[in-house]
Amino acid sequence: MPQNLAAVEKMDDVELARRAANRDPLAVRTITTRNNQRLFRTAWSVLRNHADAEEVVQEAYLKAFNSLETFDGNSSLSTWLTRIVYNAAIDRRRAIQRRHTDYLKQDIAIFEEYQSRYETQSDLRSPESELLRKQFSELLKTAIARLPNEYRSVFVLRDIEGMSVSETAEALQIKEATVKSRLFRARRELRKHLELNFETIFADAIAFAGADCDAMTNRVLCALNI
Secondary structure (H helix, E strand, O other), X not given: OOOOHHHHHOOOHHHHHHHHHOOOHHHHHHHHHHHHHHHHHHXXXXXXXXXXXXXXXXXXXXXXXXXXXXXXXXXXXXXXXXXXXXXXXXXXHHHHHHOOOOHHHOOOOOOOOOEOOOOOOOOOOOHHHHHHHHHHHHHHHHHHHHXXXXXXXXXXXXXXXXXXXXXXXXXXOOOHHHHHHHHHHHHHHHHHHHOOOOOOEOOOOOOOOHHHXXXXXXXXXXXXXX
């Protein structure tokens, strides 16, 4: 058995899944660290709420780690996990809707930082530019949150998370043509709301890293008793 994290990180998905199924803590840690942010973004794209998204990801991890024997390697482990989280988030949203919970009023974690070609290069630290950054960030939050559910999930996975068309289609269980058409409509809606050309780079959108990422990994390890 590999004795260090570097050796585990070199494993293919099938071997990594097999070791995680046997509760190898390094394998579990590698899987969660690689996928925490993508899975959080996926859950948020459905729920639009930080706390609910975290809960869904943790619950989905436990479900996945208890059924890793069903992972056959036909898709990547990341795509397999994304599909599980997306379905879990859909179930959570339906439950929330049945309870008539107004989740639109909850805080969302999105666009803490971003780069915009509309910012001047000469005075990025001025109070005026910081105010502009904050105002534009709020506009982006609102625009993303207002997208129809099916458009928002495709937009997050494709333009923010960077998944391919085929990976997105597999994760959301829709056709590739549907991914393309929904992404086009999502971008069009954003253009309309923002009145800007869609050229902004969303490098740090919907951040889930650092302490959040470590905490998620540690909770999963604890729940698995390893």
